[in-house]
Amino acid sequence: MTGSTKNTNYLLGSSIGRKFLMGLTGLFLVTFLLVHCFINAMVFFDGTGALFNEYAHFMGTNIIIRIMEIGLFAGLLAHIIDGLWLWKLNKDARPENYAYSQPNANSKWYSRSMGLLGTLLLIFLILHLVHFWVPSRITGLAESAVPGVHDLYAEMFTVFANPIIVAIYVLAQFSLGFHLLHGFQSAFQSLGLNHTKYNALIKTVGIGYSILIPFIFALMPIVIYLRH
Amino acid sequence: MKFNLKVWRQKNANTAGKLVDYTIDQINEDMSFLEMVDVLNDNLVRKGEDPIAFDHDCREGICGMCSMYISGRAHGPQHGATTCQLYMRKFKDGDTIYVEPWRARAFPIVKDLVVDRGAFDRIIAAGGFVSANTGQAQDANNLPVNKDDAEKAMDAAACIGCGACVAACKNASAMLFVSAKVSHLALLPQGEPERNRRALAMVAQMDAEGFGNCTNTGACEAECPKEIKLVNIARLNREYANAAFASETQI
Numbered sequence: 001m002t003g004s005t006k007n008t009n010y011l012l013g014s015s016i017g018r019k020f021l022m023g024l025t026g027l028f029l030v031t032f033l034l035v036h037c038f039i040n041a042m043v044f045f046d047g048t049g050a051l052f053n054e055y056a057h058f059m060g061t062n063i064i065i066r067i068m069e070i071g072l073f074a075g076l077l078a079h080i081i082d083g084l085w086l087w088k089l090n091k092d093a094r095p096e097n098y099a100y101s102q103p104n105a106n107s108k109w110y111s112r113s114m115g116l117l118g119t120l121l122l123i124f125l126i127l128h129l130v131h132f133w134v135p136s137r138i139t140g141l142a143e144s145a146v147p148g149v150h151d152l153y154a155e156m157f158t159v160f161a162n163p164i165i166v167a168i169y170v171l172a173q174f175s176l177g178f179h180l181l182h183g184f185q186s187a188f189q190s191l192g193l194n195h196t197k198y199n200a201l202i203k204t205v206g207i208g209y210s211i212l213i214p215f216i217f218a219l220m221p222i223v224i225y226l227r228h
Numbered sequence: 229m230k231f232n233l234k235v236w237r238q239k240n241a242n243t244a245g246k247l248v249d250y251t252i253d254q255i256n257e258d259m260s261f262l263e264m265v266d267v268l269n270d271n272l273v274r275k276g277e278d279p280i281a282f283d284h285d286c287r288e289g290i291c292g293m294c295s296m297y298i299s300g301r302a303h304g305p306q307h308g309a310t311t312c313q314l315y316m317r318k319f320k321d322g323d324t325i326y327v328e329p330w331r332a333r334a335f336p337i338v339k340d341l342v343v344d345r346g347a348f349d350r351i352i353a354a355g356g357f358v359s360a361n362t363g364q365a366q367d368a369n370n371l372p373v374n375k376d377d378a379e380k381a382m383d384a385a386a387c388i389g390c391g392a393c394v395a396a397c398k399n400a401s402a403m404l405f406v407s408a409k410v411s412h413l414a415l416l417p418q419g420e421p422e423r424n425r426r427a428l429a430m431v432a433q434m435d436a437e438g439f440g441n442c443t444n445t446g447a448c449e450a451e452c453p454k455e456i457k458l459v460n461i462a463r464l465n466r467e468y469a470n471a472a473f474a475s476e477t478q479i
Binding site for chain 2 (some may be wrong): 014015016017018019020043058086089090092093094095096097098099100101102103105106107108110111114182185189190191192193194195196
């Protein structure tokens with residue numbers, strides 16, 4: 001074995017390494033979504049928004065959470081850049097396409113559309129950050145009934161007064177659902193965690209997660225819109 | 229049976245190709261797809277035209293030569309079969325059938341439907357072998373191998389290197405091929421001493437050849453004529469992770 005290719009960059013310098021990074025950052029973002037969904041679900045339990053504001057205040061002020069937010073942005077950025085890079089490399093791997101192809105005969109459309117779904121999510125995410133992250137972290141929010149606690153709920157109430165915004169948020173959850181439907185299982189496969197003992201569990205949890213989390217997220221703007 | 233064919237014709241790697249229409253009649257439904265092309269070529273030769281160049285050899289589904297992308301599928305619509313094992317009864321009388329070569333940067337077109345799959349040979353040459361001279365075949369039970377592992381290794385070794393996985397993959401990734409070759413040796417004691425080096429070297433060669441990155445769509449598994457499973461790709465990922473991050477092996 002006299003491989004002349006001297007390559008010690010095993011993570012970014014190899015196709016499998018780039019997939020490891022994709023899977024790891026993907027699973028990291030999956031855990032973030034779970035926390036995000038749990039905190040935001042507080043809007044369902046308190047129509048005044050006080051409970052949600054209290055949780056949001058903890059997330060916005062706790063030092064550990066603040067440090068983790070930097071990691072979250074780093075992970076998200078790595079996932080996006082790696083994803084775009086893979087998309088480009090993979091496009092280049094087939095310079096001339098088939099004149100006639102039947103890809104639905106061998107794979108699911110969403111598994112082949114991760115780049116497109118991810119791009120839709122990125123566009124949504126920018127809108128979402130402008131709606132909530134920018135006012136809560138940079139431009140500032142009004143104080144709620146509790147002194148020192150921002151009224152993030154009031155911001156939600158204002159944003160989701162517009163039915164078009166509500167529709168965009170709900171549609172974005174379909175992108176998220178299909179992205180997760182492939183991504184969740186794919187991350188385990190990329191990390192080599194495909195095993196007869198755990199495959200059924202990974203599959204079930206993946207499908208459940210991909211339906212439940214986007215469903216709960218989609219419910220939020222609808223419920224708040226209906227409270228007007 | 230009668231068919232309308234749209235076949236990719238390309239003089240050589242440096243000229244642009246195009247789909248050319250042919251009609252063919254009086255085809256027996258029990259002919260293989262290759263025999264149908266033989267008849268078409270016979271007609272072309274009689275008319276003084278250049279016959280369609282295509283790869284073929286054993287015509288019994290074990291050599292992996294007959295690379296054709298038929299009706300939008302690698303080796304056509306028959307599951308678990310090569311082109312030579314695809315019979316015309318699988319099509320309807322009067323069907324329009326597209327026939328194209330494998331399309332991947334790493335598989336340059338030689339002529340018409342013939343592509344150069346030398347990239348696969350170079351991946352094997354990078355590490356898909358056992359270096360030790362083993363002499364004559366030993367008695368069957370001299371080297372105990374778990375029955376389960378022997379079965380898995382045998383399933384992986386069934387890969388005929390046809391390239392249908394690359395052709396079917398939207399990324400033109402060769403992961404199913406490489407994973408089958410790595411798995412078949414990694415599961416056996418003979419492959420053990422070189423397993424780290426093998427995984428690193430074969431993956432490095434795969435990347436150098438310009439194949440795409442696996443995105444786990446499963447198209448390769450669905451189109452593989454030897455039904456090589458995706459679990460092999462997961463095993464390759466594990467082998468690679470072990471070799472790259474846990475072992476001291478360098479290539």
